[in-house]
Amino acid sequence: MKENEIVPKKRWKKILLFLILSILFFYVYIRYLEPNWIKIHEQAIYDENLPFSYDGLKITHFSDLLYGETINKSTIPKVVTKINELNSDIVIFTGDLLNDTYELKEQDIEALKENLKNIHANIKKYAVIGDNDAINKTLYLEILESSNFLVLDNQNDLLYYEGNDPILFVGTASIKEHLIDIEKAKYREKDATTPYYTIWLSHEPTIINEDIFPNLIFAGHTLKGLTSLPFKGFLLNQEEINEFTGSQYQKQMTRMYISNGLGTYKIPIRFLNRPSINFYRLYKN
Secondary structure (H helix, E strand, O other): OOHHHHHHHHHHHHHHHHHHHHHHHHHHHHHHHHHHOOEEEEEEEEOOOOOHHHOOEEEEEEOOOOOOOOOOOOOHHHHHHHHHHOOOOEEEEOOOOOOOOOOOOHHHHHHHHHHHHOOOOOOEEEEOOOOHHHHHHHHHHHHHHHOOOEEOOOEEEEEOOOOOOOEEEEEEOOOOOOOOOHHHHOOOOOOOOOOOEEEEEEOOHHHHHOOOOOOEEEEOOOHHHOOEEOOOEEOOOOHHHHHOOOOEEEEOOEEEEEOOOOOOOOOOOOOOOOOEEEEEEEEOO
16 A cells, blocks of 8 residues: 555544544533523613613513523522622513423422522512413412512512602513413503603513513513524524514614523523523613
């Protein structure tokens, strides 16, 4: 065998080894590294309608833990630590704590209660019900309420803090599971001459298509499709997800901000779509 015939064989072996290692690294990255590489997405929101007493309000928004896949007993303390480092006034969870592909064990329930209770908010913690939470709504409410979250199940809460002008938090339950009741959730007061500054919480972003006009909407659900692959598109290929693949939308004077979530659903991978915790500062112009 000639020497120049041996060289190409060695080269092909190196190329093959490089391809195998690249595929292995790519799998490890999308399966284990990126799904646990939480980022903090910070954004300022300017709104002249915001009451003066809430100028500088800090809101942390997280969503879609979907406990049992990438978020579990060993990883949830990291989530809590990152939320608490932001020292927010309001903490919002927009649903899908539970995962219909995973049955919670007693130790999971205790871990969730303990960790979610450790989430600190200077003023208040709010939550709404997601479509996956509907599989065991009673358990969901038990976990969240024992963790000092006020679950707005088609309800509202008028919040006063260091001023005479309150802001209104409204929360509606899952649209996908037909749990939503907008009329029940709306605030009504006979003596109210002007509408309150309103922040609406919903699991699904399709709430913006309803006949509501709050100042702000916070939503989740989409996970931003987990990832978008060439010729494949989004791995979570659902109508309501494909409609809202971005992070921010506006309808007239209503602005909506969407979390791309912390967990994964059915496919425990992420690619170019790190799990995130959203941190907002509200300012009056």
